[in-house]
Amino acid sequence: MITKGMQRQFHRDGFLVVPNALGQKDVGILRREADNLINYLISSDINIMTDYGGIIEPITCGYIDPPMSQMFIMSKKSYSHVRHQVTEGGDTVIDILFEIVPEMASTFLPQESEDEPICLFNEQYIVKTPDSASTSSFEWHQDAQYMDTGAQGKFPVVSCWIALDNVNLANGTLLVEPFPRPKDARTGGHVDPPALFQDRDVYLQYHRNLASHYVNPPANKMTAIMKAQNRPPLLPPPAPTAMSVAMDSLPTNPKEWVCESQAPVLVEVPAGSIVFLSGWVRHCSLGNSSSKFRRAFMPQYSAGKVVTETGGLVSLAVPCNEHDHEREKGDDQYREDEDLLDDDFGRAEELDFGEDIEMDD
């Protein structure tokens, strides 16, 4: 479903919108789960906007009892077991979380290896309650800036923002500012990226360098909206470019890159569409001035486990392609995993990964 051209587009713009990426059945599963959690919070006298900032984390929002062990944050089998308690009836989000969405998201990350598997890094519902325009908008940000400072900028993470309602200007959709576009200093022609960055460091450098050329966004969001409404359609996917050609056309010092700013893009798409966002692409969201809830679901995937400078996990690190991983692991590996958790998370009741990685859209 994701073509090489779409991959190049993602690295060029820092994001990619895939309309109708999820089928009706999967959208229905996520909607039902979102509604269960929303109803639970409302019945518990929790104000979703003022108390939770519109962010609902399925496992830690209080809907289920805190898991007894923390091993679930790094094991697909354990995570699935815990996660099943959130989903009602015969529904399961496991296929969506570990197969359907990461199959697409992984095409925008460096190729996974045994040491650096594609991992579920975080998941949350992002809800804007009806008529909440004054409290439900979010300012311009890059998702990578929410990461633990020790891990910031060191791990490729892709956010998969899934619209569960048709989203538009009125109900609080996203505004995304594409990466500034670099030019070849000699020819003046645009330089486009390859489809895949095999090397994680080159990937990180490319995304970070482009983002370093952002100029300040308009102070008034209305200005940004007008720019978005008057911009030409997004460019089609760039033509194939060899990695060597792309990188050799740009000065070694990224400060010397000559980049062209792009007008923001207003995301107006039907339910089931996914916006894939680089950790470095700048975006904000608008308030919900409609009379209905606006629901989105956003899992995030990392290339490898995201760890701090001392080696502790920053958030979830659930390998998506774990095949009986636990059974294959020896006792020594288990002990190492337990140590990793003891160092950074303490007891189960202290588990609160929301503070470190809370995103807002």
Ligand SMILES: [Fe+2]
């Ligand atoms: Fe965000």
